[in-house]
Amino acid sequence: MSDIAVGVDHVTKSFRMYHERNQSLKSAIMRGRTSVHEDFLALDDVSFDVPAGSTFGLIGSNGSGKSTLLKCLANIYYPNKGAITHFGKIAAMLEVGSGFHAELSGRENIFLNGSILGMSKKDVTRKFDEIVDFSGVEQFIDQPVKNYSSGMYVRLGFAIAINVDPDILVVDEVLAVGDAEFQEKCFKKFADFREAGKTVILVSHSMETVRAMCDHAAWLNHGELQKVGPAESTIAAYISSLHPGE
Amino acid sequence: MKYLQEVWGSRELLFNLTSREVRGKYKRTIFGQLWSLANPLALMLIYTLVFGLIFKSNPLPGNPSGLDVFALWLLCGLLPWTFFSSVVSSGAGSLVGNSNLIQKVSFSRIVLPFSTVGASAYNWMFEMAVLLIAITIAGGLVLPWIPLLLVAMALLAVFAAGVGLLFSIANVYFRDTQYLLTIVLQLWIYLTPIIYPIERVAAKSSSMGGLFGTPLTLLGLYDLNPMVHFVALFRQLMYDNRWPDGIEWIICLCWALAALGIGMLVFRKNERNLAEAL
Numbered sequence: 001m002s003d004i005a006v007g008v009d010h011v012t013k014s015f016r017m018y019h020e021r022n023q024s025l026k027s028a029i030m031r032g033r034t035s036v037h038e039d040f041l042a043l044d045d046v047s048f049d050v051p052a053g054s055t056f057g058l059i060g061s062n063g064s065g066k067s068t069l070l071k072c073l074a075n076i077y078y079p080n081k082g083a084i085t086h087f088g089k090i091a092a093m094l095e096v097g098s099g100f101h102a103e104l105s106g107r108e109n110i111f112l113n114g115s116i117l118g119m120s121k122k123d124v125t126r127k128f129d130e131i132v133d134f135s136g137v138e139q140f141i142d143q144p145v146k147n148y149s150s151g152m153y154v155r156l157g158f159a160i161a162i163n164v165d166p167d168i169l170v171v172d173e174v175l176a177v178g179d180a181e182f183q184e185k186c187f188k189k190f191a192d193f194r195e196a197g198k199t200v201i202l203v204s205h206s207m208e209t210v211r212a213m214c215d216h217a218a219w220l221n222h223g224e225l226q227k228v229g230p231a232e233s234t235i236a237a238y239i240s241s242l243h244p245g246e
Numbered sequence: 247m248k249y250l251q252e253v254w255g256s257r258e259l260l261f262n263l264t265s266r267e268v269r270g271k272y273k274r275t276i277f278g279q280l281w282s283l284a285n286p287l288a289l290m291l292i293y294t295l296v297f298g299l300i301f302k303s304n305p306l307p308g309n310p311s312g313l314d315v316f317a318l319w320l321l322c323g324l325l326p327w328t329f330f331s332s333v334v335s336s337g338a339g340s341l342v343g344n345s346n347l348i349q350k351v352s353f354s355r356i357v358l359p360f361s362t363v364g365a366s367a368y369n370w371m372f373e374m375a376v377l378l379i380a381i382t383i384a385g386g387l388v389l390p391w392i393p394l395l396l397v398a399m400a401l402l403a404v405f406a407a408g409v410g411l412l413f414s415i416a417n418v419y420f421r422d423t424q425y426l427l428t429i430v431l432q433l434w435i436y437l438t439p440i441i442y443p444i445e446r447v448a449a450k451s452s453s454m455g456g457l458f459g460t461p462l463t464l465l466g467l468y469d470l471n472p473m474v475h476f477v478a479l480f481r482q483l484m485y486d487n488r489w490p491d492g493i494e495w496i497i498c499l500c501w502a503l504a505a506l507g508i509g510m511l512v513f514r515k516n517e518r519n520l521a522e523a524l
Contacts, residue, residue, distance in 0.1 A: 074351075074352050094351070095346075115259045
């Protein structure tokens, strides 16, 4: 596996921590400034490569910068320094059902959400049956989604997102949705993905999930990359850092 | 150029978001799309009563159409205005209102303000169609002017889109913008010859002469308002039924291109920062 799917190259991302944030014209004019802030480094010079065809886990404690990195990968945030290059179509699943309109039917929302995620109408039409089938909401597809149970809502959102069919899939902890049966379906879908030679980047707090699914992993702590490499050893290093006495 | 390509590439998403706005808006109402006619109709009744009958705004009859109906004269200016003001005010809220989407999905953000233009334009088409029928019944020969009217509508849509883009960005950084905007729009409608004829301003202007001893006249200042020219365009096409002055076309074109150009530049500059700023 010499090919690289995503190259993260010296990525640094800082956020402004506002001591006072003036989102009003009055204060901006009266004080002649809009804010007082200091920078907070969410990601500090992080570099690693994600091999093509791997399932790559990002692990770390809360506030370690995982989600920031994920958002950088998904082109939602842009790094202050460094660059992220990806080879192939990338799709991100940070939330399912983004942009659903509650009053519109499931069918209408599939087309709407599909196009927000970058699918053409042709793609959606072609995959429509598969999406509906996967979500398991056929019976209610012409009902407004506001009448869906939360499980149905999430399943439909997930089914659309998984059918975007990217080369690289970036997933936040949305796996923890639906019942056991649906989760099994999702895992199977990820396995299919892997078999098709595609790359999955996954953020999770569940070490079992990462261990079961990922072959590579990166461990972040306070914005710094601690370790990157085969999943097993990275997880072991992370866990032993949590229990220093053992 | 690459940016324009990206925007063009998102046209399908633009269409879908527009139809989300249009279809979602009147769901679960009994009268549905008819509600979009209710607002201009109510405004027409109020203004006709107050400024047509009580204050006697007395616009000149249409030349050469010969139309002399205050309500129709009013609507020829009022409908383009309500379109403009709805694009600008809903455009201003489009980024803040969709902050959840912006923080979770990567897509060409500019489709959000643009989709409000599409949704407002859809309603506007209905209103204009009704107005055209009313003018035709009243005896105006407006139907041959429809192609030019569509051009004028497109120009106003481009202008409104540009202004909407600017306000959408401003609203992300200063949430006061939306409240300020309501006031600005209220002022703006009275600075535009919609409920009174521009001849009143011209008469006042010539009686005052140059302001503060300069050659600048009141009318000259008044003409800086782009909506004056757009309204003139619509009145001449629809109410007078004649070819508008060439200069009006040029002024409107310039304003439209300038607004969109500046709007897109500002938008593009701030686009990447939106997910953090919201």
